[in-house]
Amino acid sequence: MSVNLQKGQKVELKKSNGGALRRVMVGLGWDEVQQSRGFFAPKPQDIDCDASAFACINGRLADVSDVVYFGNLQHKSNAIKHMGDNLTGAGEGDDEQIMVDLASLPMNYDKIVFVVNIYQAMQRKQHFGLIRNAFIRICDAETNQELCKYNLSENYTNMTAMVFGELYRYNGSWKFNAIGQATQDNSVGDLAKRFA
Amino acid sequence: MGVNLSKGQRVSLDKNMSMALVGLGWDTNKYDGGADFDLDASAFLLGANGKVRKDADFIFYGNLESSDGSVRHTGDNLTGEGDGDDEVLVINFSKVPADVQKIAITVTIYDAQVRGQNFGQVSNAYVRVARMANEGDMTGSEVLKFDLVEEFSIETALVVCEIYRNGNDWKFNAVGAGYQGGLEALCRSFGVNV
Numbered sequence: 461m462s463v464n465l466q467k468g469q470k471v472e473l474k475k476s477n478g479g480a481l482r483r484v485m486v487g488l489g490w491d492e493v494q495q496s497r498g499f500f501a502p503k504p505q506d507i508d509c510d511a512s513a514f515a516c517i518n519g520r521l522a523d524v525s526d527v528v529y530f531g532n533l534q535h536k537s538n539a540i541k542h543m544g545d546n547l548t549g550a551g552e553g554d555d556e557q558i559m560v561d562l563a564s565l566p567m568n569y570d571k572i573v574f575v576v577n578i579y580q581a582m583q584r585k586q587h588f589g590l591i592r593n594a595f596i597r598i599c600d601a602e603t604n605q606e607l608c609k610y611n612l613s614e615n616y617t618n619m620t621a622m623v624f625g626e627l628y629r630y631n632g633s634w635k636f637n638a639i640g641q642a643t644q645d646n647s648v649g650d651l652a653k654r655f656a
Numbered sequence: 657m658g659v660n661l662s663k664g665q666r667v668s669l670d671k672n673m674s675m676a677l678v679g680l681g682w683d684t685n686k687y688d689g690g691a692d693f694d695l696d697a698s699a700f701l702l703g704a705n706g707k708v709r710k711d712a713d714f715i716f717y718g719n720l721e722s723s724d725g726s727v728r729h730t731g732d733n734l735t736g737e738g739d740g741d742d743e744v745l746v747i748n749f750s751k752v753p754a755d756v757q758k759i760a761i762t763v764t765i766y767d768a769q770v771r772g773q774n775f776g777q778v779s780n781a782y783v784r785v786a787r788m789a790n791e792g793d794m795t796g797s798e799v800l801k802f803d804l805v806e807e808f809s810i811e812t813a814l815v816v817c818e819i820y821r822n823g824n825d826w827k828f829n830a831v832g833a834g835y836q837g838g839l840e841a842l843c844r845s846f847g848v849n850v
Contacts, residue, residue: 468776470809614772630806637776637809 462597462606465638471608473627473634475600481634482563483601486513486574487554488624490594507586508547508579511556512648513540514655516571521655526569528558529648539565540572559601560627562634571628575651581620582646589617596624598636610638621645658784658798663807663832667800668825675748675788677796679741680763680816682781693773694734694766696839697743699727700846702758707847709755714848715745716839726751727759730794741784744794747819749826758820760831760846764839768812775834776809783816785828802830812838 463471473481488511512529514521515537521527528535530545543557560572574596578586588594597609610625619642626637645651659667669676684693701713701722708714712723717732730744745761752759761783765773775781781804786796802817811834818829835841843850 466774466776466810467772468774468809470776470806635806639777 463608465608465610465636467610467614467638467640469610470635470637472630473598473607473636476603476605480563481600481607483559483561484607484627485599485601485604486558486560486627487597487599488557488574488576488595489553489555489597490576490591493590493592505584505586506547507584507590508545509555509576509591510545510579510648511542511558511574511576512651513542513558513560514573514575514652515540515565515569516573516655517568519571521652524652527648527652537564537566537569539569554597562627571626573626573655574624575622575648576624577621577645577648577651580646586620587617588619588622588642589615591616594622596638598627608636610640612640614640614642616642619644621648621651623651658786658800661800661802661828661830663802663830665802666827666829668822668827669785669799669819670787671825673787673799674750675746675791676799676819677786677788677794678745678747678761678817678819679784679786679796680744680761680782681740681742681784682763683779684735684777691771691773692735693771693778695742695778696732696764696766697729697745698762698764698839698842699729699745699747700760700762700842700848701727701752701756702760702846703755704757706758711848713756714843714846724751724753726753726756746788758818760818761816762814762839762842763816764813764842766839768838774808774810774812775804775814778808779805781805785819800828802832804832807832808834810836812836813842815842 515526533542539561541559546555594612621643623639623641680697698716720729728746733742784801786798788796813835815833
């Protein structure tokens with residue numbers, strides 16, 4: 461059974477039979493709100509959300525190479541792999557997916573933070589108030605079974621980036637914390653600075 | 657350095673400690689941008705039946721000191737900013753009335769429901785007990801510490817610990833029990849009329 465999380469909630473991630481998880485798929489999704497536009501309004505521009513993962517040592521980003529994003533699709537440990545950029549958020553289900561091989565992630569990495577930012581938000585005057593149905597979900601990649609899902613429910617008008625949640629080691633297993641904290645960062649680099 | 661306790665652990669407090677500082681600390685708003693986080697520490701002076709003897713036995717930001725002077729709250733902190741203790745309670749053991757068996761120390765989130773906040777959004781929460789050399793010693797020498805970080809997520813009220821009589825001594829119990837419903841729910845369960 462998948463658990464629906466509230467903001468702030470923490471869950472321990474286990475296989476449905478109680479065993480240790482080896483690989484997880486982190487799926488992130490969002491839809492664009494339909495805008496009503498005037499006759500001479502500028503042409504609508506797609507909202508390009510980008511999901512990224514920050515692999516942290518002692519809770520902090522140690523190196524720029526630990527940022528897995530559309531410009532660096534695979535972590536140097538090969539344990540975190542971004543499945544590719546989606547430019548429009550169109551369609552059902554996950555818009556971007558990140559695969560994490562928990563079993564092969566080096567032990568010194570103790571936390572992976574999942575963030576989404578709107579590409580060129582400032583230039584395109586876009587923000588999370590124009591996005592609905594945003595979610596993050598964690599699946600067991602070996603069975604494709606969903607373990608937990610967190611639907612963002614707050615109003616994030618004027619926010620351009622989002623810390624969705626984090627996977628972290630705790631007492632030898634992995635936990636997930638639904639964060640849902642928005643920021644006004646304009647790029648994944650600005651967002652990463654918060655963890656440096 | 658004091659002893660680090662884990663949830664459920666009970667330890668005796670030194671007989672010769674006449675005044676103790678109970679410091680509570682936490683960090684909130686990890687990535688900022690959210691509403692202010694206002695956590696409140698409180699103490700309930702409980703009789704043998706586990707209830708307050710009277711409403712004035714509930715020490716909180718609206719009633720900073722018990723009438724007998726045994727438990728004193730040093731003041732409300734509205735943001736939880738900065739290192740170290742965010743809120744402090746002072747216990748003067750010699751002044752605790754004989755019919756008070758137990759002092760429950762709690763932390764609750766002010767206006768949690770409206771602000772959509774819970775303890776899963778709080779990090780580095782702890783309680784520590786320190787021996788005070790004198791009335792003005794607000795640092796004290798630490799006797800014990802109980803880290804609460806991983807115990808909670810969607811709760812809005814915590815019974816952090818209990819300090820209770822055991823014969824002629826006082827003991828500390830690292831309770832770490834979480835509840836929903838905030839301070840009001842705790843008051844009801846301890847028999848305070850709200």
